[in-house]
Amino acid sequence: MTRLTIDLSIIIGGPQGGGVESAGQIALKVFTLKGYNIIGTREYHSNIMGAHSYFHIRASSDTPRALRLPVDSLVAIDAESVLTHVNDVAKGSIVVYDVGSINQDASTLAPMEHSLKKRLEKMFSERGARPTVGEAIKLLEERGARTLDLPLKELLRKVSEETGSPLASIARTVNIMGLSAALYALGVEFPYIVKAVEAQFGKRPKILAPNIAAARIAVEYTHEKYGARNPLPDGPHKGRVRMIVTGNEVVAMAKIVGGLTFESFYPITPSSDEAHYIEENKYLDVGDVFRDVGLDKLSIVTLQTEDEIAAIGMALGAALTGARASTTTSGPGFSLMNEFISMAVEAEIPIVISLWMRAGPSTGIATRTGQQDLLHAIFSGHGDTPKIVVASGDHVEAFYDAIKAMNWAEKFQIPVIHLLDKYLASTSVSLDEWDVDPSLVEIDRGKRVYGPVKDYKRYEITEDGVSPIAPLGFNTMIINSLEHDEYGFVSEDPIDREAMVLKRVRKVETISKSIPETEKALLHGDPDAKVTIVSFGSTKQAILSAMEELYREGVKVNFLQVRVLSPFPRDLVSKVLAGAEKIVGVEANATGQLSFLIRAHTGYSVGHVIQKLNARPLYDIDVVYGVKRIIESGVERVVVNSGS
Amino acid sequence: MARRWLDYKTGAWVQWCPGCGDFGILNSIYGALAELDIDPTNLVVVGGIGCSSRSVYYIKGNNVHTIHGRAIPIASGIKLANPELTVIVTGGDGDLLGIGGGHFTALGRRNIDIAIFIYDNAVYGLTKGQAGPTLPLWARTKALAYPNIQGSVNPLLLAFAAGYTFIARGYAYHVNQLKGLVKAAIQHKGSAVVDILQPCPTYNDFMTQEWYEKRIYYLNEEDPTWDPVIRSPEDMKVKAPRILEKMLETGDRIPLGIFFQDLTKDTMEERLEKAMPGYLRTPPAKRPIDVKGRITLHPFKIFKDKLLET
Ligand SMILES: Cc1ncc(C[n+]2csc(CCOP(=O)(O)OP(=O)(O)O)c2C)c(N)n1
Numbered sequence: 011m012t013r014l015t016i017d018l019s020i021i022i023g024g025p026q027g028g029g030v031e032s033a034g035q036i037a038l039k040v041f042t043l044k045g046y047n048i049i050g051t052r053e054y055h056s057n058i059m060g061a062h063s064y065f066h067i068r069a070s071s072d073t074p075r076a077l078r079l080p081v082d083s084l085v086a087i088d089a090e091s092v093l094t095h096v097n098d099v100a101k102g103s104i105v106v107y108d109v110g111s112i113n114q115d116a117s118t119l120a121p122m123e124h125s126l127k128k129r130l131e132k133m134f135s136e137r138g139a140r141p142t143v144g145e146a147i148k149l150l151e152e153r154g155a156r157t158l159d160l161p162l163k164e165l166l167r168k169v170s171e172e173t174g175s176p177l178a179s180i181a182r183t184v185n186i187m188g189l190s191a192a193l194y195a196l197g198v199e200f201p202y203i204v205k206a207v208e209a210q211f212g213k214r215p216k217i218l219a220p221n222i223a224a225a226r227i228a229v230e231y232t233h234e235k236y237g238a239r240n241p242l243p244d245g246p247h248k249g250r251v252r253m254i255v256t257g258n259e260v261v262a263m264a265k266i267v268g269g270l271t272f273e274s275f276y277p278i279t280p281s282s283d284e285a286h287y288i289e290e291n292k293y294l295d296v297g298d299v300f301r302d303v304g305l306d307k308l309s310i311v312t313l314q315t316e317d318e319i320a321a322i323g324m325a326l327g328a329a330l331t332g333a334r335a336s337t338t339t340s341g342p343g344f345s346l347m348n349e350f351i352s353m354a355v356e357a358e359i360p361i362v363i364s365l366w367m368r369a370g371p372s373t374g375i376a377t378r379t380g381q382q383d384l385l386h387a388i389f390s391g392h393g394d395t396p397k398i399v400v401a402s403g404d405h406v407e408a409f410y411d412a413i414k415a416m417n418w419a420e421k422f423q424i425p426v427i428h429l430l431d432k433y434l435a436s437t438s439v440s441l442d443e444w445d446v447d448p449s450l451v452e453i454d455r456g457k458r459v460y461g462p463v464k465d466y467k468r469y470e471i472t473e474d475g476v477s478p479i480a481p482l483g484f485n486t487m488i489i490n491s492l493e494h495d496e497y498g499f500v501s502e503d504p505i506d507r508e509a510m511v512l513k514r515v516r517k518v519e520t521i522s523k524s525i526p527e528t529e530k531a532l533l534h535g536d537p538d539a540k541v542t543i544v545s546f547g548s549t550k551q552a553i554l555s556a557m558e559e560l561y562r563e564g565v566k567v568n569f570l571q572v573r574v575l576s577p578f579p580r581d582l583v584s585k586v587l588a589g590a591e592k593i594v595g596v597e598a599n600a601t602g603q604l605s606f607l608i609r610a611h612t613g614y615s616v617g618h619v620i621q622k623l624n625a626r627p628l629y630d631i632d633v634v635y636g637v638k639r640i641i642e643s644g645v646e647r648v649v650v651n652s653g654s
Numbered sequence: 655m656a657r658r659w660l661d662y663k664t665g666a667w668v669q670w671c672p673g674c675g676d677f678g679i680l681n682s683i684y685g686a687l688a689e690l691d692i693d694p695t696n697l698v699v700v701g702g703i704g705c706s707s708r709s710v711y712y713i714k715g716n717n718v719h720t721i722h723g724r725a726i727p728i729a730s731g732i733k734l735a736n737p738e739l740t741v742i743v744t745g746g747d748g749d750l751l752g753i754g755g756g757h758f759t760a761l762g763r764r765n766i767d768i769a770i771f772i773y774d775n776a777v778y779g780l781t782k783g784q785a786g787p788t789l790p791l792w793a794r795t796k797a798l799a800y801p802n803i804q805g806s807v808n809p810l811l812l813a814f815a816a817g818y819t820f821i822a823r824g825y826a827y828h829v830n831q832l833k834g835l836v837k838a839a840i841q842h843k844g845s846a847v848v849d850i851l852q853p854c855p856t857y858n859d860f861m862t863q864e865w866y867e868k869r870i871y872y873l874n875e876e877d878p879t880w881d882p883v884i885r886s887p888e889d890m891k892v893k894a895p896r897i898l899e900k901m902l903e904t905g906d907r908i909p910l911g912i913f914f915q916d917l918t919k920d921t922m923e924e925r926l927e928k929a930m931p932g933y934l935r936t937p938p939a940k941r942p943i944d945v946k947g948r949i950t951l952h953p954f955k956i957f958k959d960k961l962l963e964t
């Protein structure tokens with residue numbers, strides 16, 4: 011039996027704050043309703059209004075692992091979108107644009123990056139033309155795109171007349187028009203668009219009516235001008251309840267179901283949305299789940315603090331009372347947290363820090379992705395500071411890792427840094443109930459003792475390095491950031507000092523022994539492949555997708571995904587690398603941070619690296635290109651750079 | 655059986671210099687705790703880093719010796735996660751008003767029920783006498799090569815601007831009067847601060863015992879009708895000018911006592927209870943998170959805003 015594989019990618023561009031985000035969400039809903047799996051990400055400037063942003067989505071009857079370039083449709087209802095994405099479009103794709111923008115020239119587009127203008131000037135001057143929308147459309151047509159011109163001004167007036175809404179209040183519906191035209195041209199039936207728009211704006215009827223009118227008017231126009239399309243068949247995932255969720259949200263959900271009771275944070279992209287989602291759900295109706303203990307509402311204290319130092323400080327304070335506590339941040343905030351991470355190690359306080367990496371150094375590009383904080387996370391905190399660093403490869407991993415991170419923090423009384431990034435933060439995927447099943451993970455709070463303990467020693471020397479932990483309020487004790495004896499009392503005694511250093515370091519072995527191997531690192535693909543890719547974090551799905559493509563082209567590679575980066579799974583990684591002929595690191599940083607760790611821990615050199623440094627997500631085409639270059643030329647470093 | 659001050663004393667050697675004002679402050683705290691009959695297992699003393707912050711070793715409690723300037727965030731997390739604990743902060747002027755000044759300000763806005771005791775010696779004692787944030791402009795103490803070219807912050811005005819609901823000033827060698835202020839601060843519901851003038855005989859040879867004792871006087875002794883308590887917005891209008899005038903008084907005369915006590919504001923704990931009824935009964939430290947180790951909540955059952963029926 012052959013099944014028709016449908017695999018569609020779309021970019022929807024437009025000025026920030028102008029409705030691109032809603033249009034993207036609607037597109038995700040349309041394809042989910044149609045029975046497809048989706049993935050979609052938002053790329054935007056560090057700006058509130060006006061700069062170019064876009065939503066990149068992919069829908070597939072299979073599982074779309076990663077975003078795909080070039081796309082099958084570009085919805086570019088402003089000039090900047092047409093010109094920015096002129097090279098992102100596949101042959102045969104559908105490009106929707108506004109007739110009214112045709113004469114606009116890149117040089118007149120105020121928000122457009124200066125360098126992009128120059129590149130466009132150069133590219134079009136080679137054709138003896140100006141970088142205008144008209145010329146871009148001509149070029150796209152030459153390259154085999156089907157262009158669909160919408161007279162937006164006229165259509166907008168029609169929407170206004172029909173709904174009685176003033177023009178100014180419905181300006182944002184142009185996104186829905188562009189999207190609807192593209193969807194219709196791709197074969198999506200109008201009722202699906204209506205359903206998705208309703209799901210998006212359901213609670214706001216004033217917005218709903220003009221958007222539905224806009225969608226219909228755009229579809230009618232498309233139908234009249236281009237005729238009926240072959241309907242897109244339904245995908246295989248119809249007839250059930252599905253979830254569309256971003257990485258930020260899925261981590262928030264995991265924390266909530268995993269027993270978080272306290273989260274303090276300071277706003278920073280791309281971590282804020284995680285905290286906001288917890289805040290939105292901080293007072294949850296849970297029916298009779300906790301009826302036995304007399305609870306029908308779950309409360310979580312969420313607090314926006316004065317800075318990241320206070321954010322981690324408060325979470326540590328809460329943890330001392332026995333609360334499950336965490337904080338969330340990105341590179342700049344994590345820098346501020348360093349001294350407290352060191353204290354969490356010395357004073358042995360459980361804490362989870364969700365670290366959503368973005369493009370640094372410094373403020374760098376606040377709203378774009380990268381993997382530059384791996385070593386920062388591992389080496390955070392002065393002194394010898396053993397800790398756990400775990401990196402998630404996708405949404406499902408992020409969900410389980412977030413729960414496990416809270417367990418590990420409490421079990422080993424240590425900071426756990428959950429490494430994520432901007433790409434995961436603002437990427438949505440469709441999930442099923444079984445993808446995020448928290449009953450697969452137990453809540454483990456380690457050696458916790460409630461009630462008074464005779465002669466309680468908070469820092470009792472034990473074989474595994476972990477002491478019984480009593481929350482504040484039952485005994486008397488000292489929690490100490492200074493070196494101390496078993497009672498926590500300050501001590502500079504050489505014997506005490508040595509014993510405490512060794513006790514804390516012994517946890518590393520305890521952790522290594524107690525985390526299952528499969529959770530530390532995973533070898534994907536044929537173990538006998540000659541080429542081994544090593545990577546960590548959100549590059550996972552793009553690499554897996556690239557492996558499929560490489561396989562089709564006859565190139566066999568496997569992929570070692572390192573999940574727990576501290577304590578480093580030395581033996582496991584050594585074993586895999588021992589059999590590899592070529593080791594190719596894939597990382598979104600320039601200093602080869604994972605390569606450095608591998609070399610330091612195993613002695614194996616990562617001979618080749620594929621690096622993504624343009625602060626855009628890693629695409630499978632990047633990996634395919636990089637691997638092929640390395641195999642063909644033996645070059646050490648390939649910098650890959652797709653994405654607009 | 656009521657507790658005695660000795661019930662709060664630990665066996666630790668108190669390692670301050672002879673004659674240090676910190677001894678007086680410690681004794682006042684012992685006395686206040688005893689008179690309030692606070693159970694040490696329910697008491698949390700949080701210190702930053704500095705000579706003064708070492709008080710955590712000398713008072714029986716569930717104490718936390720944190721890092722420099724960061725006692726307030728730790729204390730805030732503790733109190734919000736378990737409001738049943740009595741939480742006090744002991745720290746120096748450098749710790750609380752210098753490096754930790756941002757947290758000091760933020761606590762006032764929150765009005766969490768915590769009492770802050772500033773051991774204010776106007777120098778960085780533990781690091782050997784550098785200028786503290788309360789050292790007056792042009793003052794030259796013996797560790798300074800040149801007179802101080804940075805001005806001083808007024809802790810009381812800063813606390814007032816930040817929103818603290820209890821503001822007092824005491825003097826380290828007046829153990830009995832100070833005990834009264836410490837007691838009132840702990841009893842006050844909301845963020846309380848007592849700025850405690852404390853001679854540092856080792857490093858501050860400018861603001862000495864003699865220097866202070868020539869200047870200090872008690873507000874309620876000078877004016878028996880002195881009433882710093884705000885019970886209504888009208889009270890605030892009527893009393894604020896006089897309160898601010900007294901807070902501004904420096905130089906030859908330094909007033910001591912309770913300057914301001916605002917009873918009109920909710921504590922943050924009360925605000926949380928309003929936002930999430932039940933919070934006080936099962937605060938973060940006490941709320942069940944599992945049923946016999948199992949997670950019984952499923953995202954599909956609770957985050958319905960993200961669901962779509964296909
Ligand atoms: C981040 C950091 N910076 C500097 C120090 C060094 N340090 C220790 S105590 C202190 C100042 C103490 O002054 P204060 O808080 O007024 O307390 P005092 O000793 O006067 O009681 C400093 C700067 C430190 N421990 N941590």
Ligand SMILES: [Mg+2]
Pocket residue numbers: 704746747748773774775776777778779786
């Ligand atoms: Mg001082």
